[in-house]
Amino acid sequence: MKYSKIPEATIRRLSRYSRCLEEMDEKREEVVSSAQLATKCSVNAAQVRKDFAYFGEFGIRGVGYYVKDLLQDIKRILGLNREWRMAVIGVGNLGSALLSYKDFLKQNYKIVAAFDINPLMVIGRVSEKLGKPVEVLHVSRLKDVAKERKIEIGIIATPPSQAQSVADLLVEAEVRGILNFAPTQIKVPKGYVAKDVLFTNALDNLAYLLTNY
Amino acid sequence: MKYSKIPEATIRRLSRYSRCLEEMDEKREEVVSSAQLATKCSVNAAQVRKDFAYFGEFGIRGVGYYVKDLLQDIKRILGLNREWRMAVIGVGNLGSALLSYKDFLKQNYKIVAAFDINPLMVIGRVSEKLGKPVEVLHVSRLKDVAKERKIEIGIIATPPSQAQSVADLLVEAEVRGILNFAPTQIKVPKGYVAKDVLFTNALDNLAYLLTNY
DNA sequence: TATTGTGAAGCCTTTCACAGCA
């Protein structure tokens, strides 16, 4: 297929296909059709094929896709065929939950640093939960440590009032990717990427749907 | 404006407008134009006006919108003008972080029950964090307690392998809204609503953008 | 024969541009 701009929705779906394919691979399934994958991910089969078409041809006509190969191709496309080094900023309840989030390990995401405005306060909380505790450092050390430890993604888990200023610190430290868990939208300059998780918006959405349908 | 189907994207944006308006209201700002609100929420001004137009006319030509009134209207539209009673299922690190998540209080969301497959294991973890601890109950009591406490939204904070079966339990208990934090898509029958938070997909998205731009 | 890859149609969302109005 000819080259063109790739829809953001396609990238989001690739991530979902990847998860499904991992499950299939674990179950030793070897081949999958676009229709099967589509059902599993609740999308249209043509959509699945078109999503892949942005990046090349991965299937065999009359057969389908080889699970292992397709999974590897998708991971390569998403940039998941290598380790990503991350830092958590804000080691409150949410931050410490993220520090011990087991799913990161399987997915090549690695938390290599943790920061807080009061590191002494939270040390117990972290070490009690982790087999191999990550030392909690003062945020003032963010810039230096980010360089040292080659941090590429910063996870903001502070209260909303501090989210933007932490984002600014991350930008200053040249941490190019930011995942924000605070219930507020953050802004970053060109060359940087920020994603807001905004799960409270998902709750608002539920409230709306429950009220109106 | 004539009645028509409301885009899901509009509902998501209403939730963002609501947050921005709350901030403005706290700063005692009384009037806001669609252009100002648009800038603050990183959208187009015509988009803001069109979003509102689905539900009626809220502004004054030549002036703008009264912050307080608009905020109340949006909250009413979203169904946020009343309390929502929620339960958390799975009191691991993430679950207990949610139990003490302060932002819920401000937003009329109230956690009135917590469940786990091993309630005794997690009691310490919860009570240590909450001023007024929510007792952790065994999941087998979900159906009865959901009725008793009028639970309308269930928050799944279990490992991914158990997410769908917990969703099934919630459906059986007639808890109509589900917010799923496990990194897997869950399915529910008609009449029920489920939203997956999938923050690992947001990370994948970051990885993609950092790799390709 | 079964399923992929894809041009074209259809649908939905966003943006423009300006009439309408306080």
Next chain:
DNA sequence: TGCTGTGAAAGGCTTCACAATA
């Protein structure tokens, strides 16, 4: 005058339908 409300245009994404082919 300045900003809202909205019809129409533009743009983008999804789905259809079928040619291509292992």
